Amino acid sequence: MKLTGSLFYDEERATEHTMKILHLINDSITQLPKQIIDIQSGNNEVTVIELSKKEVSYESIIDDIFSHDRVVSW
Numbered sequence: 001m002k003l004t005g006s007l008f009y010d011e012e013r014a015t016e017h018t019m020k021i022l023h024l025i026n027d028s029i030t031q032l033p034k035q036i037i038d039i040q041s042g043n044n045e046v047t048v049i050e051l052s053k054k055e056v057s058y059e060s061i062i063d064d065i066f067s068h069d070r071v072v073s074w
Contacts, residue, residue, distance in 0.1 A: 018044055022068040024061070025050040033074045 021044050023037055029050060040046050047064065049056060065071050 020068040023048045024073045
């Protein structure tokens, strides 16, 4: 297991299971979320919703939250 950025990353386990990760960006996206999203995108299915950029219905956000394995709010 190695440390990539600020996240632990296990290459063997990464090939066994792909996670669905949702990032909710409340304000403009900064460097740290960009780096983490880039790292996670390598072996996972990553969705990013920038709440300040577009109007998104609460229903679709709730659906996305429950359809992903992990949710990160920035």
